Amino acid sequence: MRNARRIFFIALCCSLCACGGPSLQYKKDVSSMMAKGNFEGAQAKIEKNKNKVYGEHNKLLYYLDLSIPQTAQNKHEDANKTLESAQDAQEDLQVQSVSQNLGTLVINDNTQPYRAPVYEQALTYFYRSLNYLTMQDLQDAAVEARKAAFFLDYTRSHETKTYNDDPFVQYFTSMIFEDTGSLSDARISRDNANNAYQKYLSWYEGKAPAFNLPKDYKDMGEVVIFHLNGKVPYKISNEISLAWDNIWFAVNANNDLKGVSGDVIDAVYAGAFGRSVTISFPELKDNPYIITGSAVEVDGGQPVKTQLVADIAATAKETLKEQNAAIYARTVTRAVTKFILRVQAQNSATKLTKDKNVGALVGALVSAASNITEKADTRSWFTLPAEIRMADLFLPQGTYNIKMLFYDDRGNAIDEYVFEKVQINKGKRTYLYRTTAK
Amino acid sequence: MKKLLALALLLPLVVACGTKVERMDENTVKDLSGNWNDTDSRMVAETMIQDCLNGGWYAKAVKVTKGQEPVVIVGTVDNKSMEHINTDTFIEELQRALINSGKVSFVASSQERGDLRNERLEQDEYASEATRKAFGKEVGADYMLSGVLNSILDKEGRKSVVFYQVNLKLIDIETNQIIWNGQKQIKKYVAKKSLTF
Numbered sequence: 001m002r003n004a005r006r007i008f009f010i011a012l013c014c015s016l017c018a019c020g021g022p023s024l025q026y027k028k029d030v031s032s033m034m035a036k037g038n039f040e041g042a043q044a045k046i047e048k049n050k051n052k053v054y055g056e057h058n059k060l061l062y063y064l065d066l067s068i069p070q071t072a073q074n075k076h077e078d079a080n081k082t083l084e085s086a087q088d089a090q091e092d093l094q095v096q097s098v099s100q101n102l103g104t105l106v107i108n109d110n111t112q113p114y115r116a117p118v119y120e121q122a123l124t125y126f127y128r129s130l131n132y133l134t135m136q137d138l139q140d141a142a143v144e145a146r147k148a149a150f151f152l153d154y155t156r157s158h159e160t161k162t163y164n165d166d167p168f169v170q171y172f173t174s175m176i177f178e179d180t181g182s183l184s185d186a187r188i189s190r191d192n193a194n195n196a197y198q199k200y201l202s203w204y205e206g207k208a209p210a211f212n213l214p215k216d217y218k219d220m221g222e223v224v225i226f227h228l229n230g231k232v233p234y235k236i237s238n239e240i241s242l243a244w245d246n247i248w249f250a251v252n253a254n255n256d257l258k259g260v261s262g263d264v265i266d267a268v269y270a271g272a273f274g275r276s277v278t279i280s281f282p283e284l285k286d287n288p289y290i291i292t293g294s295a296v297e298v299d300g301g302q303p304v305k306t307q308l309v310a311d312i313a314a315t316a317k318e319t320l321k322e323q324n325a326a327i328y329a330r331t332v333t334r335a336v337t338k339f340i341l342r343v344q345a346q347n348s349a350t351k352l353t354k355d356k357n358v359g360a361l362v363g364a365l366v367s368a369a370s371n372i373t374e375k376a377d378t379r380s381w382f383t384l385p386a387e388i389r390m391a392d393l394f395l396p397q398g399t400y401n402i403k404m405l406f407y408d409d410r411g412n413a414i415d416e417y418v419f420e421k422v423q424i425n426k427g428k429r430t431y432l433y434r435t436t437a438k
Numbered sequence: 439m440k441k442l443l444a445l446a447l448l449l450p451l452v453v454a455c456g457t458k459v460e461r462m463d464e465n466t467v468k469d470l471s472g473n474w475n476d477t478d479s480r481m482v483a484e485t486m487i488q489d490c491l492n493g494g495w496y497a498k499a500v501k502v503t504k505g506q507e508p509v510v511i512v513g514t515v516d517n518k519s520m521e522h523i524n525t526d527t528f529i530e531e532l533q534r535a536l537i538n539s540g541k542v543s544f545v546a547s548s549q550e551r552g553d554l555r556n557e558r559l560e561q562d563e564y565a566s567e568a569t570r571k572a573f574g575k576e577v578g579a580d581y582m583l584s585g586v587l588n589s590i591l592d593k594e595g596r597k598s599v600v601f602y603q604v605n606l607k608l609i610d611i612e613t614n615q616i617i618w619n620g621q622k623q624i625k626k627y628v629a630k631k632s633l634t635f
Contacts, residue, residue, distance in 0.1 A: 094596060094630070139516065139517055140517075140522055142518070143517065143519065143520060143521065143522050146518075146519070146520045147520050150520060150591060150593075154593060182518075
């Protein structure tokens, strides 16, 4: 019994040291608040857990997660300060740490601070820019657009085998370049957007989004409405303990283990009984939402459907698929390293004490610690929407009430939102957005 | 003994965790991120002031204004770089140096003028007749100062070269002629740490 307690103590220590970021339950809680439209509550929960859940190790993730409920509440300045911190944190993370890299080979992938993949980084520019646009600050929105264009150009030229361009962010930057009169930059970004849409065409029902330009558009004002919809899939840990001994007999017979997580029991007993290897890898789990479409209605006129312009859920899945090869390679390397550590510890203890039983116990302790620390990296920007939809309307100069209608998968309008007294100016583009996670 | 040892070990950690602030001379050059900073802003302002005051435009301008100081207004300075730069700092510095030179006078910007007009409207209602300021006495500007800040970034891994170019123009409001064009370029090589233990 004393041995079992020691094993659990080691397991607890290792779990605490794993720095795995937000737990599945935490993600579900925040996600549920956002689904109910309680963005204020979601923001408060994230802020409250800054140190407890994220810590210095995952500060980038904290800023990313926080920025979405802030943006949804139209706290543009706060959201942009948060996103600026996220971009700075990402920049700082380009420094490679020898010890953290080593940690991924002997502990788990969570020993590395969270680094945002390409699509998440690209979206920070979009969100910051959108916030500036809503504050009528085109100059600073354009700064973000230029940063996005540079980032995507750089990524495209340096990352040839991964998701290396973002069609929607390219499209969005082209609109901002048009707004600032930088027409050649706008043309380049639009070409890049079209090329990237062609690359990922299957996500967009075989055709890139297209918006009609009326003949008399020069005499009109334009309103672009973004619908930031749904919940991006979140990562879960998929763990397999491969043991050669019959571990389940022991687990089921022990009443002391009631209430302890099955994964922990599995890993500890697999380790305690010796020859076992725990393999873990992340998997994306869909986070269901019921709003699947939307339309825009101006002053009671005919509703115009929004088009899917960014499939963030598909992008997340594609990104993980591309990362999997490297994740599996590290997992196997880690399993071998941990096995060698166990054998060496067992042999050293046996040699030192001249007692095989002590050696076996030490080996079992190391094995248990190895198994319990084997956690997949389930970190991702989980407050993101699953998709971005867009409507692009041309209207004569004037003031309008613009209604957004939200539909379920049967085409029933289940919710709505009205942007009141929107001023549309001739020759100018106005941007609006609405976040739904229902 | 053990307590003393523990204290000795903990002390450096406690000291290291505290925030350290020290006052610096405003002319000290301190580059942290490699981004545009106060030193760049000051370098641009100094170059522009010299260039502007020594420019041939002034003698011509005085001739046009019949010996009066030319009146200038600050227009917009577009930030076309990849950084959120407050261009007001070097414009303000330039404006201050030009006013202090006694060669030109500045009128308030369009936003400031709007505030002042509102103030005069309120004075009309609330201020005594003796102290009330009248409408229609504003001085119209002869020239507008405007410009653009551009940047070009070249990056490879943790190394980058950033090139800034600031162009300021003085434009004759009546004729749209550019009577002065100042330029300052700054080029920086930034190498960031790529490996740590």
